[in-house]
Amino acid sequence: MLRIAIPNKGTLSQPASQMLRDAGYRQRTDPKDLICRDEANNVEFFYLRPRDIATYVGTGDLDLGITGRDLLVDSGVAAEELVDLAFGGATFRWAAPAGTIVSADQIGGRRIATAYPGVVERYLADNELKADVVRLDGAVENAVRLGVADLIADVVETGATLRQAGLVTLGEPLLRSSAILIGRPGHTAAGAAQLFRRLQGVLVARSYVMLAYDVRADLLENATALTPGIESPTVSPLHREGWVAVQAMVQRASVHRVMDELYELGARAILVTDIANCRL
Ligand SMILES: Nc1ncnc2c1ncn2[C@@H]1O[C@H](COP(=O)(O)OP(=O)(O)OP(=O)(O)O)[C@@H](O)[C@H]1O
Numbered sequence: 001m002l003r004i005a006i007p008n009k010g011t012l013s014q015p016a017s018q019m020l021r022d023a024g025y026r027q028r029t030d031p032k033d034l035i036c037r038d039e040a041n042n043v044e045f046f047y048l049r050p051r052d053i054a055t056y057v058g059t060g061d062l063d064l065g066i067t068g069r070d071l072l073v074d075s076g077v078a079a080e081e082l083v084d085l086a087f088g089g090a091t092f093r094w095a096a097p098a099g100t101i102v103s104a105d106q107i108g109g110r111r112i113a114t115a116y117p118g119v120v121e122r123y124l125a126d127n128e129l130k131a132d133v134v135r136l137d138g139a140v141e142n143a144v145r146l147g148v149a150d151l152i153a154d155v156v157e158t159g160a161t162l163r164q165a166g167l168v169t170l171g172e173p174l175l176r177s178s179a180i181l182i183g184r185p186g187h188t189a190a191g192a193a194q195l196f197r198r199l200q201g202v203l204v205a206r207s208y209v210m211l212a213y214d215v216r217a218d219l220l221e222n223a224t225a226l227t228p229g230i231e232s233p234t235v236s237p238l239h240r241e242g243w244v245a246v247q248a249m250v251q252r253a254s255v256h257r258v259m260d261e262l263y264e265l266g267a268r269a270i271l272v273t274d275i276a277n278c279r280l
């Protein structure tokens with residue numbers, strides 16, 4: 001049975017479960033459950049702290065896990081990123097009170113508060129800098145105001161928490177994080193290929209829509225140049241002489257622009273539908 005670690009709490013927990021549900025796996029119904037067996041798919045899910053997930057996967061006690069890229073780096077565990085799951089996006093950044101520390105080359109010798117000491121120490125080592133790392137559990141934005149640090153290094157999503165604490169970011173992000181599927185280097189667990197295909201199916205279904213439209217046959221080349229699809233668009237004859245129907249997958253993010261351009265070209269009956277799931 002494939003054994004998979006997923007977050008039991010926190011920002012990544014609910015979207016990780018939702019993604020697995022969308023991929024056809026059974027998930028816990030009670031948020032306090034710590035194990036869920038999916039007999040039909042021969043998979044067992046273990047609900048664990050996202051920070052601990054790399055440890056279980058790195059030792060080989062669990063086959064695969066879903067965690068954040070920043071948490072994997074912070075753990076220092078030799079587990080590897082297999083798939084970027086495209087949710088839980090955030091940056092990991094330096095921040096300090098405005099006007100105090102203005103660039104990342106000024107952090108040497110300072111006190112840095114963080115809940116991710118592994119990420120910070122890796123940056124310091126890579127950049128041959130020395131600084132005091134003050135390890136905190138959370139609410140790190142308060143650390144400067146309370147006097148235990150000169151700057152912080154923390155997860156930034158909207159930036160609202162930083163603004164509230166009177167802090168501004170400095171320099172480039174130390175890393176860009178999102179939820180990832182991790183595994184043990186050199187190990188492919190039995191049954192993992194099916195999970196990868198299903199997750200890829202969900203990722204594609206989330207980022208593409210199906211576009212259908214009617215267009216005059218003499219405009220077909222121009223129209224399909226706008227909607228080349230992934231393999232190739234499907235073109236079918238219409239009962240109306242000189243017209244064809246076209247179907248193609250289009251990136252969700254660009255579908256409104258593509259629809260505008262198709263309409264201007266002369267296409268009509270332009271319809272967008274969601275893709276529930278797919279195997280390409
Ligand atoms: N707004 C956010 N706040 C915190 N973590 C976020 C956010 N957006 C994405 N993440 C990602 O979620 C992971 C951290 O999850 P974790 O459960 O450890 O903390 P949390 O969601 O802040 O929950 P808690 O603080 O209650 O423990 C990291 O990979 C982080 O990059």
Ligand SMILES: O=P(O)(O)OC[C@H]1O[C@H](OP(=O)(O)OP(=O)(O)O)[C@H](O)[C@@H]1O
Pocket residue numbers: 137138139140141154155156157158159160161162
């Ligand atoms: O940029 P934002 O959208 O404001 O989000 C980022 C903030 O959210 C998280 O805090 P959380 O509420 O999880 O508290 P914590 O510090 O105790 O983990 C994170 O640690 C940052 O503080």
Ligand SMILES: [Mg+2]
Pocket residue numbers: 138
């Ligand atoms: Mg938090």
